[in-house]
Amino acid sequence: MTKKTLIFALICIALGSLLTFFIMRKVDKNNEVVPDTELIQQQMKNVSKLVVNEAKISQIYNYKDEKSFMNLMSFDKKALVVVNADVQIMYDLSKLEYTIDETNKIVKITFIPKEEIKINPDIKIYDVEESRFNAFKGNDYNTIQESVKKQFHEKIRKSNIQANAKNRLVSELSKFLVVTQSLGWTLKYQEETIVNTADLNELIQL
Secondary structure, three states, rough: OOHHHHHHHHHHHHHHHHHHHHHHHHHHOOOOOOOOHHHHHHHHOOOOOOOEEEEEEEEEEEEEEEEEEEEOOEEEEEEEEEEEEEEEEEEHHHOEEEEEEEOOEEEEEEEEOEEEEEEEEEEEEEEEEEEEEOOOHHHHHHHHHHHHHHHHHHHHHHHOHHHHHHHHHHHHHHHHHHHHHHHOOOOEEEEEEEEHHHHHHHHOOO
16 A cells, blocks of 8 residues: 555545544434423423403493582483493513522412503594583583493493403413423422412412
């Protein structure tokens, strides 16, 4: 074997060894185990930042305002008010707070934001009756709008709209339960351990 042939062979062996090293390094890197905490934090980031439940509510009611003059004469104004409103109940989960105890393998949710209720009413007024001394003015429409929102808040409280919104919240938070249980961790809300979605329903009193 000539000197040139020997040098060429040694170079080929070196290049082959170097290529094998980089391939094995890449395989090892791809097979690297991701820490549990990183997986959990990634799941937290993947949770929807805004959970929204929407509904439409309609209502008809009579508006009436009375004014009298020395209890001798009455000047009334009244109208038929028809309201169609878009209602949104939202949970802003970007405000969710939690801690991760890596030693004891515990994820503790410490704060869940309160619901936000938005009411966008479309108000139409019909059959207006007014007197010269008690006519409809701008503040009457403001009064009607405030009254509508107050009544709708009460109507929402008595309906299943809030319950549906809470169910969507629990569904979103259940993703934490799935990932923690799959990794052998424990999920808590404040000081209570959560084992299933029924626990979430029971413990989350918003």
